[in-house]
Amino acid sequence: MKTLFAPEVEGALPYWQWKVAEYEQAKRDAEANEIEGVDAVTSATPNASFDPRDYILPERNTEPFFLVVEVDAVGDSNEHYADQPSILYRLEIDNAYPSYFQVLDIDGDTKYDEDEEIWEAYYPDERLTTSLSLIDSSLLTIER
């Protein structure tokens, strides 16, 4: 999985950072489980990183998938936060029902669940102010 443009402040996009780590670990675990009994595997060169084509191209993936966008302004304080949490926007793409334009819906603000040890989106409450207006709306255009 590859971060093309990292945020200037580390940890500004905590959900993305966590998903990258989770994905890489899951991939390592899956490969270790699927290919037991060999010392090494020879193949055409696999990418070290996440290949979005494996999810996006209908030829490779027939299952619906989610596109998630994480938005944050570092240091956007208000009376409740010194730095308001990042906001997730999400939409579901199902190639079985192809569309050319889709609007991303707000999914929530990011928080770490200590018990489950996962980052999750929580429905925004009144404590969030300017972080909710960093973008007006987000439209995805799909070239098919």
Add this chain to the structure above:
Amino acid sequence: MKGNLQFSLLVFALVSLIVCGCRDTPSVLQEIRGETMGTRYLLKCAVSSERVVEIQAHVEALLEQFDVELSNWNPDSWVSRFNQSESVAWQDAPESVVRILEASKTVHALSGGAFDVTVSPLIELWGFGSENRSGLPDPTEIEEQMQTIGMDQLELDVSGLRIRKAHSRLRINCSAIAKGYAVDLIAGYLSSQGIERYLVEIGGEIRAAQPESTKDHWTVGIRKPRAGQAQLQAKLALRNGALATSGDYMNFTEVDGVRYSHIIDPVTGSPVQHQLHSVTVIAATCSTADALATACLVLGAEAARRLIDEIEGVEAYFVETAADGDIQIHRTSGFIDYQNAAN
């Protein structure tokens, strides 16, 4: 006399303590993993745990140096600067570049031109290079770039470590042999350190020496030629040898429902279009295996089998799609021995 004996015993005890204190923990199989060249590497070697950090640091340094010299994705690498230059004068080159190009010329000749590191402009044109192009190239663009390629346009002075391009726009891309060469380089380093039991793998290209002490051989799996599926097509036993696989299933693009492989045919200037999906080659060195695997994929099933049959000490395993759509396996007789040894 008694004093002398006590002194001797004391010295003996001290020497014993020093020897015991210096002894490493026993050699056990260690695994070192990391990323390089846009893919992953794996190193298994039987050494004491104290040496792992030192070995990994040296391997990482070798790979970083390799990137500085050979990468087409690093704009400051020696190869990138060579490609940007339009000079037709002789240029001093790193030894790795000269050695790789020397090996490339050998496989180019063996394969009747199927293996060609000068197809770099075509790799970029078809969107498989560092420039991130998309869409299909115009036929006139392909024709234009075809004028700039050709291994005969690349001259080597091996002993003088110099390279010259005869055509000012000649560019090189060593991706089809670089990983194999890097594997050989790391294997050479491990041997030079007195390490006898190891396996090195970069992006599916493998070289192995003796197996770990409890085994007769290293067991290597050949991955099924399907993207996203980590399942095995076959297993083989490897000991003191190298193997590499080239395939069309990991790196390709699709335009209007047509799949285009990243393997460019230097004769047509376009991605290969045939039913051969994966070739695994066993050879003495990984760079040879790597380059031959790519050459086979360019040639297609029948010509590839003829090529391998003509080269002594080389075996191969071909996965292709038959006319009825089923997967069909072809392999040299010597390859079967490697498979039988794994069972």
